[in-house]
Amino acid sequence: MSAHNAVMTGIATYLNRLWRYGLVLSGNRTAAEDLVQATCVRALEKSHQFEPGTRLDRWLFSILHSIWLNERRAERYRRGEGLVDPESALIFDGIKEIETNILARRVLREVQSLPEAQRETVFLVYVEGLTYREAAEILAVPIGTIMSRLAGARAKLAWLAADQSGAETKRER
The missing domain is CATH 1.10.1740.10 (RNA polymerase sigma factor, region 2, helix turn helix motif)
Structure with missing residues (x-):
């Protein structure tokens, strides 16, 4: 072809x-x-x-x-x-739990609030599933920059994991 x-x-x-x-x-x-x-x-x-x-x-x-x-x-x-509006961009198939919708909206809102370079890197690697090398080629930056951007984004979003685990602990009680 x-x-x-x-x-x-x-x-x-x-x-x-x-x-x-x-x-x-x-x-x-x-x-x-x-x-x-x-x-x-x-x-x-x-x-x-x-x-x-x-x-x-x-x-x-x-x-x-x-x-x-x-x-x-x-x-x-x-x-x-x-x-x-990041919240209006969410489309769910079927019925989801209210907590899932709320968490998804919070995650999307937080990702949207990341600096542009981190946001586009998070999208390419975590949403599109590209490798660090592939994302680096698309964005025309060194692979170390991709790793740094993702580390920064993870640090800024770390509260989500802590907050979610705290909510699950409360439900188990």
């Missing part, structure tokens, strides 16, 4: 993941959609650069991140317009 055909057939598989990453980066639904559209166009234009047999998702994430950085440098997003 040619590189162009691999990109053409594989791109639809990653649209939701690309949109989520665009949303994590921009915090704006419309901007996320625009980022995904620009990523698809650029991927198709540059499909000859894709190496079949390598991970298409990594390549697409790199393109999206590059577009986002370029757009960010060119113009700043209008402040406060179209920002996504």
Whole structure:
């Protein structure tokens, strides 16, 4: 299969993941959609650069991140317009316990409050399941920077684990 055909057939598989990453980066639904559209166009234009047999998702994430950085440098997003409320972005299938919903909202709110570099690193490694090396390549930073960002994010979010274990201890009594 040619590189162009691999990109053409594989791109639809990653649209939701690309949109989520665009949303994590921009915090704006419309901007996320625009980022995904620009990523698809650029991927198709540059499909000859894709190496079949390598991970298409990594390549697409790199393109999206590059577009986002370029757009960010060119113009700043209008402040406060179209920002996504992290709580409204939660969608649960089926009935979940109220405590689970509350904890999930708290986790999402705390992750959204992380500095941008930590937030995008947490997303790529913990949500998308990329390796440290893959995240480093997408973000164009050394692997040590990825490790440092994740350590900082874990330290800032450590209260969640302590708070959750305290809640479970109270229920067991």
